[in-house]
Amino acid sequence: MSVQQPKFELRDEDELSLDLIEAQYALKDSQDKKNAKSVLILVSGIELAGKGEAVKQLREWLDPRYLRVKADAPRLLTTYQTFWQSYTRFIPAEGQIVVMFGNWYSDLLSTAMHVSKPLDETLFDAYIDQMRSFEHDLQHNNVHVVKVWFDLSWKSLQKRLDQIDASEQHWHKLHGLDWRNKKQYDTLQELSQRFTDDWFVIDGEDEALRDQCFAQYILQTLQELPDHQTKVTEKWQQAQIPTALLEPSKQSLDKDDYKEELNKLTKKVADALRYDERKVIVAFEGMDAAGKGGAIKRIVKKLDPREYEIHSIAAPERYELRRPYLWRFWNKLNDGGKITIFDRTWYGRVLVERIEGFASVVEWQRAYNEINRFEENLVDSQTVIVKIWLAISKDEQEVRFKDREQTPHKRFKITEEDWRNRDKWDDYLKAAADMFERTNTDYAPWYVIATDDKNTARIEVLKAILKQLKAD
Amino acid sequence: MSVQQPKFELRDEDELSLDLIEAQYALKDSQDKKNAKSVLILVSGIELAGKGEAVKQLREWLDPRYLRVKADAPRLLTTYQTFWQSYTRFIPAEGQIVVMFGNWYSDLLSTAMHVSKPLDETLFDAYIDQMRSFEHDLQHNNVHVVKVWFDLSWKSLQKRLDQIDASEQHWHKLHGLDWRNKKQYDTLQELSQRFTDDWFVIDGEDEALRDQCFAQYILQTLQELPDHQTKVTEKWQQAQIPTALLEPSKQSLDKDDYKEELNKLTKKVADALRYDERKVIVAFEGMDAAGKGGAIKRIVKKLDPREYEIHSIAAPERYELRRPYLWRFWNKLNDGGKITIFDRTWYGRVLVERIEGFASVVEWQRAYNEINRFEENLVDSQTVIVKIWLAISKDEQEVRFKDREQTPHKRFKITEEDWRNRDKWDDYLKAAADMFERTNTDYAPWYVIATDDKNTARIEVLKAILKQLKAD
Numbered sequence: 001m002s003v004q005q006p007k008f009e010l011r012d013e014d015e016l017s018l019d020l021i022e023a024q025y026a027l028k029d030s031q032d033k034k035n036a037k038s039v040l041i042l043v044s045g046i047e048l049a050g051k052g053e054a055v056k057q058l059r060e061w062l063d064p065r066y067l068r069v070k071a072d073a074p075r076l077l078t079t080y081q082t083f084w085q086s087y088t089r090f091i092p093a094e095g096q097i098v099v100m101f102g103n104w105y106s107d108l109l110s111t112a113m114h115v116s117k118p119l120d121e122t123l124f125d126a127y128i129d130q131m132r133s134f135e136h137d138l139q140h141n142n143v144h145v146v147k148v149w150f151d152l153s154w155k156s157l158q159k160r161l162d163q164i165d166a167s168e169q170h171w172h173k174l175h176g177l178d179w180r181n182k183k184q185y186d187t188l189q190e191l192s193q194r195f196t197d198d199w200f201v202i203d204g205e206d207e208a209l210r211d212q213c214f215a216q217y218i219l220q221t222l223q224e225l226p227d228h229q230t231k232v233t234e235k236w237q238q239a240q241i242p243t244a245l246l247e248p249s250k251q252s253l254d255k256d257d258y259k260e261e262l263n264k265l266t267k268k269v270a271d272a273l274r275y276d277e278r279k280v281i282v283a284f285e286g287m288d289a290a291g292k293g294g295a296i297k298r299i300v301k302k303l304d305p306r307e308y309e310i311h312s313i314a315a316p317e318r319y320e321l322r323r324p325y326l327w328r329f330w331n332k333l334n335d336g337g338k339i340t341i342f343d344r345t346w347y348g349r350v351l352v353e354r355i356e357g358f359a360s361v362v363e364w365q366r367a368y369n370e371i372n373r374f375e376e377n378l379v380d381s382q383t384v385i386v387k388i389w390l391a392i393s394k395d396e397q398e399v400r401f402k403d404r405e406q407t408p409h410k411r412f413k414i415t416e417e418d419w420r421n422r423d424k425w426d427d428y429l430k431a432a433a434d435m436f437e438r439t440n441t442d443y444a445p446w447y448v449i450a451t452d453d454k455n456t457a458r459i460e461v462l463k464a465i466l467k468q469l470k471a472d
Numbered sequence: 473m474s475v476q477q478p479k480f481e482l483r484d485e486d487e488l489s490l491d492l493i494e495a496q497y498a499l500k501d502s503q504d505k506k507n508a509k510s511v512l513i514l515v516s517g518i519e520l521a522g523k524g525e526a527v528k529q530l531r532e533w534l535d536p537r538y539l540r541v542k543a544d545a546p547r548l549l550t551t552y553q554t555f556w557q558s559y560t561r562f563i564p565a566e567g568q569i570v571v572m573f574g575n576w577y578s579d580l581l582s583t584a585m586h587v588s589k590p591l592d593e594t595l596f597d598a599y600i601d602q603m604r605s606f607e608h609d610l611q612h613n614n615v616h617v618v619k620v621w622f623d624l625s626w627k628s629l630q631k632r633l634d635q636i637d638a639s640e641q642h643w644h645k646l647h648g649l650d651w652r653n654k655k656q657y658d659t660l661q662e663l664s665q666r667f668t669d670d671w672f673v674i675d676g677e678d679e680a681l682r683d684q685c686f687a688q689y690i691l692q693t694l695q696e697l698p699d700h701q702t703k704v705t706e707k708w709q710q711a712q713i714p715t716a717l718l719e720p721s722k723q724s725l726d727k728d729d730y731k732e733e734l735n736k737l738t739k740k741v742a743d744a745l746r747y748d749e750r751k752v753i754v755a756f757e758g759m760d761a762a763g764k765g766g767a768i769k770r771i772v773k774k775l776d777p778r779e780y781e782i783h784s785i786a787a788p789e790r791y792e793l794r795r796p797y798l799w800r801f802w803n804k805l806n807d808g809g810k811i812t813i814f815d816r817t818w819y820g821r822v823l824v825e826r827i828e829g830f831a832s833v834v835e836w837q838r839a840y841n842e843i844n845r846f847e848e849n850l851v852d853s854q855t856v857i858v859k860i861w862l863a864i865s866k867d868e869q870e871v872r873f874k875d876r877e878q879t880p881h882k883r884f885k886i887t888e889e890d891w892r893n894r895d896k897w898d899d900y901l902k903a904a905a906d907m908f909e910r911t912n913t914d915y916a917p918w919y920v921i922a923t924d925d926k927n928t929a930r931i932e933v934l935k936a937i938l939k940q941l942k943a944d
Contacts, residue, residue: 018881025884052776056769063884064765064815065784071777072809089807101777167743171776271639293536297528304524304643305543305573312537319791335561337544343536409490412497412535 003147003198008216010208016215017061023222024062024097031095031322037225038092038143038322041099041218044106045150046188047172047179048160049204054150054214055099061215068092071101074110077119080279080382083107083127084134088330091143093322104131105147105195112191113177113184128195130377137370140363141324142228146221148214149196152204154185232361239437241429248391248450258455262298265462270302272471273339279383280338282465283345286390287428288418289400291451292343295390295461299341308339313348325349325359325367326374333378345387346371350435355427368438375444385444386468388461389432394425396452475619475670480688482680488687489533495694496534496569503567503794509697510564510615510794513571513690516578517622518660519644519651520632521676526622526686527571533687540564544574546582549591552751552854555579555599556606560802563615565794576603577619577667584663585649585656600667602849609842612835613796614700618693620686621668624676626657704833711909713901720863720922730927734770737934742774744943745811751855752810754937755817758862759900760890761872763923764815767862767933771813780811785820797821797831797839798846805850817859818843822907827899840910847916857916858940860933861904866897868924 030036043051059067070090077083083104092098108127112119119127135145152160161169161179177184202213253261273280282299284292300308311332320328329346349367353359359367375385392400401422404414421428440446447464451457466472502508515523531539542562549555555576564570580599584591591599607617624632633641633651649656674685725733745752754771756764772780783804792800801818821839825831831839847857864872873894876886893900912918919936923929938944 014879014881021881021884052778055777056772059782060765060769061881064782065786069777069782071779071781073778165739167739167746168774171746171779267637267639274639274643293532297532300528302640305527305541306524306545307543307643309543310531310536310541314537317791319789407486409486409493409533412493 003200005201006217006220008209008213010212011216013061016212016219020058020061020215020219020222021063023219024066027097027222027225028066028095031093032318035228036094036142036322038094039097039218039222039225040092040138040143040145041097042103042105042145042147043099043101043150044103044109044147045192045202046152046157046185046204047177048157048164049150049152049202050207050210051101051148051150051204053207054202054211055101057211058099058215058218062097066095067097067099069099069101071099074102074106076114077107077111077127079380082377082381083131084330084377085334085381088327089334091138091323091327093319094142095322104134109188109191113188124191125194130373131195132198133373134377137373138324140229140366140370141326143324144221144225146218147196147199148217149192149199149201150204150210151201154182156205157185229362230360232365236361236365238430239433241433242436242448244448244450245389245391245429245432248393248396248452249456250393250450250452251456252453253455253459255455258459261459262455262462265459265466266298266301268471269299269462269465272466272469273303274307276384276469276471277382279336279340280386280465280469281333281340281342281378281383282386282388283342283347284388284390285345285347285351285432286388286451287392287397287425288421289397289404289413290390290392291454291457292390294454295388295458296341296343298458298462299465303339307337308341309336310341310343313342313344325353326370329374346374347435347439350439351428351431352421354431355424368435371439372441375439375441379443384469386465387439387444387446388464389436389446389448390451390457390461391448392451394422397422475672477673478689478692480681480685482684483688485533488684488691492530492533492687492691492694493535495691496538499569499694499697500538500567503565504790507700508566508614508794510566511569511690511694511697512564512610512615512617513569514575514577514617514619515571515573515622516575516581516619517674518624518629518657518676519649520629520636521622521624521674522679522682523573523620523622523676525679526674526683527573529683530571530687530690534569538567539569539571541571541573543572546574546578548586549579549583549599551852554849554853555603556802556849557806557853560799561806563610563795563799565791566614567794576606581660581663585660596663597666602845603667604670605845606849609845610796612701612838612842613798615796616693616697618690619668619671620689621664621671621673622676622682623673626654628677629657701834702832704837708833708837710902711905713905714908714920716920716922717861717863717901717904720865720868720924721928722865722922722924723928724925725927725931727927730931733931734927734934737931737938738770738773740943741771741934741937744938744941745775746779748856748941748943749854751808751812752858752937752941753805753812753814753850753855754858754860755814755819756860756862757817757819757823757904758860758923759864759869759897760893761869761876761885762862762864763926763929764862766926767860767930768813768815770930770934771937775811779809780813781808782813782815785814785816797825798842801846818846819907819911822911823900823903824893826903827896840907843911844913847911847913851915856941858937859911859916859918860936861908861918861920862923862929862933863920864923866894869894 027037043055045051055069075086087100090098112124138145157179200217202210204210286292296310316328326346349359350364354364379385401414404410436446449457449460463472499509515527517523527541547558559572562570584596610617629651672689674682676682758764768782788800798818821831822836826836851857873886876882908918921929921932935944
């Protein structure tokens with residue numbers, strides 16, 4: 001996918017500014033409306049090619065109150081952190097524009113150029129693929145991504161280096177590369193060839209034109225933002241509902257056996273979670289009253305609260321709705337520690353949001369792959385994901401609902417909404433079936449656990465965690 | 473201020489749970505209402521005294537979806553970070569309850585116990601004072617702070633250490649202290665005496681009573697949340713409006729002199745900002761059209777956008793309004809880098825919020841000291857704060873407003889609201905006068921700069937920065 005390189009000519013600055021501001025306000029006004037978008041501008045390129053100046057100039061032409069420029073020095077990519085992790089907090093909300101000066105590409109380039117441990121080509125290209133997929137998913141979630149590369153010839157770069165003063169030169173040097181080194185320059189140019197075909201490339205030679213090219217390209221982008229996709233292209237193939245969901249096993253355990261087994265397993269799980277070198281995410285889904293709370297309680301039984309965090313996921317807040325649906329999970333993981341437990345998860349997108357129509361058909365159908373990529377990125381970054389579906393029978397749910405209604409201190413656990421969800425039982429089964437079929441990956445498989453017998457379920461949950469950690 | 477230590481007896485668990493949930497829902501329902509509150513529970517104490525168990529139990533008795541437990545291993549306090557910096561992101565919003573297991577006190581204790589570099593008593597007590605002030609300010613901003621200390625005798629601690637298995641023992645050891653060391657235990661007990669008189673202290677001896685004491689104390693807290701303070705205690709002393717505000721100087725500069733001076737100063741400022749070892753915050757306030765944007769442009773002229781971040785502060789969003797007014801600034805500083813520029817600031821509390829009535833009289837009158845403490849904490853943590861008020865005359869503002877109205881690409885800069893604010897000119901002058909009198913501190917003084925002549929103003933802004941950095 002290569003970007004068409006538009007040609008721009010110098011325009012009257014005041015008129016350009018006026019057009020930019022109008023486009024910016026139109027974007028801003030889209031917030032909370034049907035075609036709401038945000039714009040994320042990634043800026044990278046050769047040092048001294050003028051990207052800094054161009055961004056400063058754009059800031060002056062726009063209303064700076066609604067433009068955020070996020071600029072960080074490059075971070076080296078590591079195997080224990082996803083490339084997007086440091087940046088997701090700054091993904092713009094609907095109506096906003098964010099310029100990311102430091103971004104995953106500058107991190108990748110720095111890593112690849114890092115002399116003591118250079119990145120090999122296969123890994124480099126694999127990163128590029130992942131980054132493009134991530135941006136693709138952002139686009140689909142209404143974050144329009146624009147990538148602009150500022151280029152500069154070796155000769156001009158050297159001339160500019162001659163002209164800047166010592167302090168600036170020192171600062172630029174600190175930022176990773178020796179721009180006096182021809183071999184490094186050539187390597188960087190070679191590397192950039194490997195991914196800039198979907199970037200808008202600006203030649204930094206002509207300073208006035210450079211700033212205008214950048215601004216005019218952003219203007220064009222703002223004016224031509226695509227509508228949200230609404231058409232579904234393929235006919236949906238409903239997956240068959242697994243027997244494990246239709247008729248969950250009711251096999252029960254002897255009480256003494258349960259106690260002994262539980263005691264043994266809670267210790268084993270605590271050790272496995274504690275001493276695994278990777279981060280661990282345990283993700284629970286299932287019908288209401290399937291026993292998620294009770295299962296979580298047993299997982300953390302022998303752990304200290306400083307060792308884990310539990311997130312109970314409720315409906316998203318308005319400011320969260322203005323970002324990609326994964327945004328609130330990205331951020332929870334960023335703030336998190338070694339062990340994170342989710343009582344309901346990002347799978348809400350293909351369960352409740354699908355069924356209630358909060359996500360459009362195109363959106364939830366697209367979400368399976370988005371979620372798979374999200375999880376794959378995490379697993380590739382030293383994280384184990386244990387996904388557990390607690391399967392309850394419809395009869396047993398009714399028993400538990402009624403028990404909740406009749407027990408004062410449990411009454412908060414049951415609302416009209418739970419009964420309404422129960423009416424949609426078959427829809428949920430279908431949605432779950434589709435979910436299993438499409439997100440039961442090698443790197444993050446689903447564990448479907450029958451919960452009509454609570455004790456058996458709790459034991460099985462602990463075993464699933466051990467299995468996924470390869471500690472059983 | 474010592475906390476009265478209530479006595480609790482064992483209650484029926486289901487009834488206790490029911491009461492807790494009711495109190496929790498009442499808190500939750502207060503969101504966006506007049507008496508909205510949030511509750512922040514700080515938990516610390518002797519290892520194995522059962523704080524982890526008590527928190528886990530509380531989580532089971534409450535609705536876990538609306539209780540967040542944030543637990544971190546202790547961090548050592550440093551001289552280049554405020555003690556609250558790692559925690560402000562997790563300050564609860566109205567209606568929420570957050571338990572902070574790791575908190576500023578555990579950090580302080582760890583730091584004080586750190587063998588190679590123990591903290592001296594004066595510094596320890598100074599930290600305690602600061603922490604209490606910070607909590608006091610949180611309380612006033614509707615975050616009710618509860619502190620619970622779990623105590624355990626040396627004998628019982630040793631007995632419990634004998635009973636836990638190797639893995640747990642190892643984990644507890646990793647958390648800072650050797651709990652087998654009597655001397656360390658005694659030191660910790662001594663240290664804790666220095667600050668726990670305003671804590672609710674729970675004896676960890678009796679396990680069942682311990683969990684109930686904790687839960688019942690939280691219940692009592694939830695049931696007895698104080699109303700928001702509305703009465704103003706003292707008569708307000710309006711400060712005299714400084715001449716510099718009433719009649720800003722119109723002194724102008726020769727154009728050539730300006731260019732030369734500007735060129736020299738922008739370089740000097742870039743170097744000073746770049747090479748100062750501290751972080752730098754430049755904070756702008758002033759009437760509309762006073763030239764904040766133009767001044768900022770000159771500050772960053774010789775800097776690369778990766779070296780600084782600019783925040784243009786607009787009205788707070790709803791989710792921000794549910795937290796203390798400083799919350800959004802805390803977080804911006806947490807995410808920030810070395811140089812941060814604010815186009816409008818936290819002083820909005822005592823300017824626009826005072827004048828428009830968004831803050832109550834008690835609230836804005838209290839804000840001066842809150843802001844002073846906020847800035848003092850930052851300055852104590854290797855941060856320079858340069859506060860600049862751009863003073864424009866009322867006539868010159870009119871000229872600039874009209875120019876904005878008549879220039880298409882500047883029209884976005886002028887709205888009906890600006891004209892309405894202009895009608896309140898005298899109120900703003902009074903508010904500014906009070907602000908100077910009460911927040912012009914040694915560690916963060918105000919620079920009032922006349923801006924009727926834009927060029928002079930820009931030069932003076934650069935000089936002010938150099939002066940505050942002691943680089944002039």
